[in-house]
Amino acid sequence: MPRPSLTSTRRCEASSRVFAPPSRCWKLRPIYHQSDEAIRGHVFCSFLALTLKAELERRLKGAEAACEWAQVLRGLEGLQEVELTYQGRRFLLRSQLNGEASAALRAVGTAAPPVLREVSASAA
Numbered sequence: 001m002p003r004p005s006l007t008s009t010r011r012c013e014a015s016s017r018v019f020a021p022p023s024r025c026w027k028l029r030p031i032y033h034q035s036d037e038a039i040r041g042h043v044f045c046s047f048l049a050l051t052l053k054a055e056l057e058r059r060l061k062g063a064e065a066a067c068e069w070a071q072v073l074r075g076l077e078g079l080q081e082v083e084l085t086y087q088g089r090r091f092l093l094r095s096q097l098n099g100e101a102s103a104a105l106r107a108v109g110t111a112a113p114p115v116l117r118e119v120s121a122s123a124a
Contacts, residue, residue: 056104065103075101079112083119090119 033039053069060067075098082093094115097105105112 056108059107060104063103063107065107067100067103071098071100072104075099076104081113092117092119 031042033042056072057069060072078095079097079101080095084091084093092113094113096115097112102112
């Protein structure tokens with residue numbers, strides 16, 4: 001059984017990996033806020049994004065999905081849905097999922113919507 005100090009050190013190392021300098025797939029720029037509320041909101045959203053990233057990575061590892069984070073992001077960013085009308089009926093058409101995006105959805109227990117589905121009149 002690891003000593004408490006060793007366990008704390010491992011947790012600290014895991015935390016530092018989450019908050020490590022951003023990978024090359026992130027686009028960063030300076031942000032200038034006009035109010036304290038905007039700063040608090042930005043910090044909250046940044047923390048939430050990092051928390052969700054860490055949880056998704058944990059679930060991908062638990063599902064034994066060997067995906068690189070940049071590939072998962074590209075796959076999820078490529079996921080699109082368009083609305084079209086054909087013969088007076090409305091449909092939603094979803095783009096194809098790549099393997100990494102599909103693995104990410106499976107890891108969190110979410111099914112991808114069907115590639116093509118009709119939108120009912122009540123949903124409009």
